[in-house]
Amino acid sequence: MDQEDPGFSAVGEVAGDRVTVRVSGEVDMATADAMFRAATPGRVRAATLDLRAVTFFDSAAIHTLVRLADHYPGALKVFPSDRVRRVLDISGLGHQPWVSADQG
Template sequence: MDQDGAAPVFAARAETDGDHVRVVVSGEVDMSTADAMLQTVLREPADRVTLDLRAVTFFDSAAIHAVVRLSQRYPDALTVLPSRQVRRVLEISGLAGQGWLSPA
């Protein structure tokens, strides 16, 4: 929360459990925050990554690019948990059928 008590526009935090890192992202992931999301994942050494985007309210092409980069870095080891908004953007972009996108 900021000084006015409003929720931050963007936040990303990492939780590690052995070789698994879970990054929880909230708010808007756009041109100004997508790299911060990416770097939060890459800062932690991991063999498996869960990117929890269930609290993301806005997701643009820079965010898509960051997720695609993660899918290339962690082939068969990335799971993305999307919000309704994120799922819709990925559907529109043709990425809804990717194995890293959680069906639920």
């Protein structure tokens, strides 16, 4: 089993029916599931992902965002770092309604 990057962190905070997850470090095959788990605690209906401190974002991370968009239809908001935005733009997901155009 892959070990998580020691610089990776995904900390969720629930307020009402929304979870806000602040993610830092590298989101990849070893850490994407931890980001998903942090963003899907029980009894929430919406999620905000703050990815502004993410330094690396691969295809496993993209897949996780798509899973979260399916999990929270119309109720996901993502604040990407410049690197994450570039990956999302290249993958064709940069203009999804859940990708914030501003920096939060």
